[in-house]
Amino acid sequence: MNLETRLTEAFRISPAQEKGLKKLGVVTIKDLLYHFPARYDSTADTSIISNLRKGESAVIFGTISGLKTKKAFRKKIPMAEGFVEDNSGKIKIIWFHQAYLAKMISENSFVRVEGKVSERKGQLYFSNPKVEPAATLFTSSKEHNLYPIYPESRGITSNWIYHSVKKVLSRVPLDIDPIPQEILRIYNLPNLKTSLIWIHTPKKLEHAQAARKRFAFEEIFFIQLERQKARHEFKERVAFVINRDIGELNKFIERFPFKVTGAQMKCIEHILEDFRRGHPMSRLLEGDVGSGKTAVAAAATYAVVANKFQVTYMAPTEILARQHFEFFIKYFSHLPIQIGLITGSGCLKFPSKVNPDGWTHISRSQLLKWVLNGEIAVVIGTHALIQKSVKFKHLALAIVDEQHRFGTAQRQKLVNKEERTPHLLSMTATPIPRTLALTIYGDLDLSLLDEMPVGRKKIITEIVTSEKRLEAYEKIREELRAGRQLYVICPRINEPDPNKPARHGFAVGESGGELAIQAKSVKEEAKRLKKEIFPEYGIGILHSKMKPMEKEKVMQQFKNHEIDILTSTSVVEVGVNVENASLIIIEGAERFGLAQLHQLRGRVLRGTHQPYCFVFAETKSEKTIDRLNALKTAKSGFELAEFDLLQRGAGELRGAKQWGISDLGMEAVKNIKMVEAARAEATKIIENDPTLSKFPILKERVEFVSSKIHFE
Ligand code: ADP
Ligand code: MG
Secondary structure: OOOOOEHHHHOOOOHHHHHHHHHOOOOEHHHHHOOOOOEEEEOOOOOOHHHOOOOOEEEEEEEEEEEEEEEOOOOOOEEEEEEEEEOOEEEEEEEEOOHHHHHOOOOOOEEEEEEEEEEEOOEEEEEOOEEEEOOOOOOOOOOOOEEEEOOOEOOEOHHHHHHHHHHHHHHOOOOOOOOOHHHHHHOOOOOHHHHHHHHHOOOOHHHHHHHHHHHHHHHHHHHHHHHHHHHHHHHHOOOOOOOOOHHHHHHHHOOOOOOOOHHHHHHHHHHHHHHOOOOOOEEEEEEOOOOOHHHHHHHHHHHHHHOOOEEEEEOOOHHHHHHHHHHHHHHHOOOOOEEEEEEOOEEEEEOOOOOOOOOEEEOHHHHHHHHHOOOEEEEEEOHHHHOOOOOOOOEEEEEEOOHHHOOHHHHHHHHOOOOOOOEEEEEEOOOOOHHHHHHHOOOOEEEEEOOOOOOOOOOEEEEEOHHHHHHHHHHHHHHHHOOOEEEEEEOEOOOOOOOOOOOOOOOOOOOOHHHHHHOOEHHHHHHHHHHHHOOOOOEEEEOOOOOHHHHHHHHHHHHOOOOOEEEEEOOOOOOOOOOOEEEEEEOOHHHOOHHHHHHHHHHHHOOOOOOEEEEEOOOOOHHHHHHHHHHHHOOOHHHHHHHHHHHHOHHHOOOOHHHOOOHHHHHHOOOHHHHHHHHHHHHHHHHHOOOOOOOHHHHHHHHHHHHHOOOO
16 A cells, blocks of 8 residues: 555445545545544533533534434424434434434434533423534543544545544555655654644644644645746746837836826836846736736837837737727827737727728738738737637737636647747736735736825725615615716525525525525616616626626626616626726625625726725624725725735635635645745755756656646
8 A cells, every 4th residue: 555546445435435535536545644634623521411411502422313304393393303322321402494404414423512402391402503423533532632523525424534544544654755854854844754643643732733734834835846847947938038128118108198106117117127038027917906007018018019029918808808909009009010909709900091090890810910920019809819820920928917817728828829938927906915926826926016096086985784775775876867887796696596405506605594595696686676776777787607798798788888787796807997887886795705895896996986885794793894894994905815814714715716725725825934935945946956856756746736736
């Protein structure tokens, strides 16, 4: 038996269990050892059944039996009951209203029961207790009082995992540590073998914590190593040298109808420095919505076209691409260059012979010809740009707008088009904490646009509880009457299916069922608003299940003010500029992270009118309202992202899961020292040995990481 052995070869495993394991991502022995407990429970403060008293809250362990569901005698409420038994006695459990809970526990399983002890007709019973599967391990032993609770699946209990892990730990050699000894020593981390023993079978909580710290470090370290390796490889490539000085660029910049901010200027200078090196730039420009990323992109473009090279600029939607095309026409029309637009629905070119001040439709094949012979210097577009048929004469800069909307593979395709690698400028408005950015974007250099243009109106944000709802609608009506437009963001597309338990199908939710039922759906809310609140206004809907063409159409209608109100899900978060839309309602706000709320409200920051954001919350919890109030005081999205990280934990960070980082790894992200240490060590190793030829173990692991993690 070794780390790569499949569990099916090492243990007797039923097909059902195999399925359960697969669901947990556990296939090999190594997967099993790296399937860490989510938490530990202690037997120190548990009772035994014979000691239970009426009215007390208690924790006991025992075996479940006699499970059944029924309707309570007179009131017809659904209920379930069962018994739990330990060496000292037996006690009844009753669940009212939550009969489904009983279905989640299997007969004769060993469980932990926590709840209040009640009494009826002289009989003690647990009423609506929390019941969880438990491991049988330490309950009989005096010595140990911690036992691990693992992420479980059907047929795979914590108990099963624990016993399997114990067998593996005694049989598999674990002397090869993927983390170099030297690093373990510097940061005082336990070695692999010790850490595995401590994390699965801790005798003290401190041991478990030390082991968790080590594995968190390990995860971040290998991500860093993978990113640094990718970075090194990219930086080794050859790129066009673009030698333009800031004085020359200033002349271009002065033509903007505004004065660029200090932050914009700094980013432009970073870019010019990168351009001179002869190796490709890979820079991420992070800035809140409205911080003026397009102007930075235009300045970078100017430097490149002044050197007679080409630029491509990819945006996630047609509307956005079109918007950039118009912006570029405005600021490049005094120069002798041509600009093209490629989208799924057609191609445009500026200037045109028939219309020297404007654009014209041209055929795709004609446009591609002019791109290939270099006549068209700037090509803006959607995904359509990635296609093989789009070839350049000398592409020197690729700009990706809203880069989180594209996969790494798509970005790669854009920069891998040509023999010489173009410089890459990625732009995003997703505010994430610095530690997370350093981790997942470890291959990119970071420029922050952390300063808003002067004179930008501040969004007036109101946290609206249910009793203030009508008042808020009246305020909104005033603004609509004055000719403004409104976004309404809802958490769902459809009404929930009443036949399904409410807790299914929700990404976030603070307290499950109740919230879920109340969560508003786009379709129903649009109907309700039309019927009850704003009958005098045109209302459109927009959500992710609509076809791209339908989406574009509705957005265009909204942009042209053919409709006044756009009801949409949060999924559709596009940087579209609808200057007249100065109002936004966010329904079910308690379900969103602060950074996400901030991003959603950013949509109304675009125009000259005073923007308003109404954050509708159904909750009565003061803590939640307090959290939401941070929206009124925070200065930037980054501040809110840090706040989310500390308040709600990394698991709640938007997108945390999509990167493929484990919960434990995300915990490490809370710790700036650890992230910086992992980054420093990884950088050092790659600088000395870029291909990791001297570190076969590291190399193998890095390859594994790069197949697993998605940096999007
Ligand atoms: P984002 O960073 O969200 O992509 P945009 O580039 O779309 O922001 O800019 C938002 C608006 O701000 C645009 O109308 C743009 O012309 C304007 N803008 C950009 N930079 C400045 C500045 N320094 N001062 C004033 N307005 C600016
Ligand atoms: Mg933008």
